[in-house]
Amino acid sequence: MTTANRTFDVERPIGVAVLGMGNVGTEVVRILRDHADDLHSRVGAPVVLRGVAVRNLDKDRGLPADLVTTDAEALVAREDVDIVVEVIGGIDPPRALILAALNAGKSVVTANKALLADYTGELAEAAERSRADLYFEAAVAGAIPVVRPLMQSLAGDRVDRVIGIVNGTTNFILSAMDETGANYSEMLAEATRLGYAEADPTADVEGFDAAAKAAILASLAFHTRVTAADVYREGISKVTADDLAIASALGCTVKLLALCERVTDPEGKERISVRVYPALVQREHPLATVNGAFNAVVVEAANAGRLMFYGQGAGGAPTASAVMGDLVMASRNKFYGGRGPGESTYAKLPIAPMGDTPTRYLVNLHVADRPGVLSGVAAEFASRDVSISTVRQEGAGDGARLLVLTHLATDSALTETVAALSELDFVIAVNSVLRLEGTEE
Numbered sequence: 267m268t269t270a271n272r273t274f275d276v277e278r279p280i281g282v283a284v285l286g287m288g289n290v291g292t293e294v295v296r297i298l299r300d301h302a303d304d305l306h307s308r309v310g311a312p313v314v315l316r317g318v319a320v321r322n323l324d325k326d327r328g329l330p331a332d333l334v335t336t337d338a339e340a341l342v343a344r345e346d347v348d349i350v351v352e353v354i355g356g357i358d359p360p361r362a363l364i365l366a367a368l369n370a371g372k373s374v375v376t377a378n379k380a381l382l383a384d385y386t387g388e389l390a391e392a393a394e395r396s397r398a399d400l401y402f403e404a405a406v407a408g409a410i411p412v413v414r415p416l417m418q419s420l421a422g423d424r425v426d427r428v429i430g431i432v433n434g435t436t437n438f439i440l441s442a443m444d445e446t447g448a449n450y451s452e453m454l455a456e457a458t459r460l461g462y463a464e465a466d467p468t469a470d471v472e473g474f475d476a477a478a479k480a481a482i483l484a485s486l487a488f489h490t491r492v493t494a495a496d497v498y499r500e501g502i503s504k505v506t507a508d509d510l511a512i513a514s515a516l517g518c519t520v521k522l523l524a525l526c527e528r529v530t531d532p533e534g535k536e537r538i539s540v541r542v543y544p545a546l547v548q549r550e551h552p553l554a555t556v557n558g559a560f561n562a563v564v565v566e567a568a569n570a571g572r573l574m575f576y577g578q579g580a581g582g583a584p585t586a587s588a589v590m591g592d593l594v595m596a597s598r599n600k601f602y603g604g605r606g607p608g609e610s611t612y613a614k615l616p617i618a619p620m621g622d623t624p625t626r627y628l629v630n631l632h633v634a635d636r637p638g639v640l641s642g643v644a645a646e647f648a649s650r651d652v653s654i655s656t657v658r659q660e661g662a663g664d665g666a667r668l669l670v671l672t673h674l675a676t677d678s679a680l681t682e683t684v685a686a687l688s689e690l691d692f693v694i695a696v697n698s699v700l701r702l703e704g705t706e707e
């Protein structure tokens with residue numbers, strides 16, 4: 267059996283290099299070694315760990331010393347390495363290492379959403395040239411199979427919408443704040459200790475990680491190359507205990523959502539909207555019950571209807587499960603010949619600006635408690651064609667506040683309204699603005 271650059275026979279093991287041995291890499295190596303016999307049977311040939319690349323040789327890895335190296339480049343280049351698993355994270359050096367592997371005809375399995383969100387095109391083209399596999403199931407939603415369903419199971423359908431909770435760290439923090447009133451910083455430290463957070467957790471709490479995943483999901487769903495820069499992004503660092511208490515009083519919780527959808531512009535042309543932000547979600551919505559480091563992705567397709575994928579979205583072992591699934595697929599392809607699907611970008615749909623996106627706002631205003639305030643606030647909404655759904659006044663005197671929930675309006679009209687409200691003399695402060703998702707009114 268031949269692949270681009272070598273011939274396999276049943277006697278020849280498939281050689282694997284693992285780049286990175288942190289939260290995920292440690293579990294990948296464990297599974298590779300502990301389940302070698304099963305993997306052999308599932309692939310048809312032995313799958314053998316050739317080496318592990320790390321930064322620090324002084325840490326005890328529980329591996330023979332000759333398997334551990336700091337020279338990732340040399341490991342990738344070894345003749346007996348057929349598949350490279352990249353679980354280092356970040357852009358450099360993974361980008362160069364993956365390109366070197368692909369250019370040499372070696373297949374690559376990666377969990378690196380930050381890299382994929384900006385460089386899938388370059389990596390996919392290299393894979394295409396050398397007829398190698400580039401698999402990345404672990405890059406979105408940890409253990410949950412969602413990349414393969416979008417790329418393969420739904421390849422004959424038309425996906426209209428993907429909405430999900432795709433960051434475990436922020437969901438862990440928001441759930442704890444909601445359920446027990448836990449403290450934001452303590453929960454972030456705990457998420458880091460449990461191996462959920464990125465090396466720099468700013469990527470989690472400011473929504474960069476979820477935006478990278480949204481870019482990957484939108485690319486797959488809409489056959490269009492979407493990068494992180496195309497994704498509108500807000501994180502959870504400004505979400506307060508007060509926001510969660512208000513949400514609760516309204517029968518909602520707060521979730522960091524990734525939303526990818528087909529939308530129609532005023533001329534009737536199709537575009538896509540890709541965005542990440544914390545939003546109010548009604549308690550009866552399926553996503554409201556997704557707690558802790560769990561993730562869920564809801565896919566709406568023309569013929570399949572609504573599908574929901576749910577499971578552990580972060581952590582070493584769950585993520586390693588997804589990596590191992592890809593590794594088995596890549597190994598089988600090496601052994602039997604053939605390759606997995608490449609990138610599909612034929613649709614080339616334009617990205618809709620955030621300002622055009624219809625959304626609903628809950629605006630929390632600290633106001634002076636005097637006659638005329640309510641009508642003054644309402645006038646700002648009305649003058650921008652934003653219809654109000656409900657208004658609730660809480661407190662009195664110095665503690666008076668108005669909670670204004672709108673109907674659907676464009677995000678630009680809502681942004682302008684909030685900016686105008688903040689200029690009014692009777693508006694002491696705009697305490698917070700949160701979007702409401704999952705309702706169409």
Ligand code: NDP
Binds near residue numbers: 353
């Ligand atoms: P960690 O920070 O725990 O581990 C990174 C590993 O890479 C460490 O072993 C580190 O070495 C090694 N490393 C760093 N720089 C180099 C280098 N220049 N050369 C060789 N090795 C290097 O990361 P995670 O395991 O948490 O994440 C890995 C990847 O998986 C990231 O892309 C992440 O986004 C992704 N991912 C993570 C998930 C999770 O829940 N943690 C879930 C889904 C995806 P050393 O040990 O010596 O420091």
Ligand code: HSE
Binds near residue numbers: 405470
């Ligand atoms: N930091 C990521 C998260 C890891 O919390 O979801 C999984 O991609």
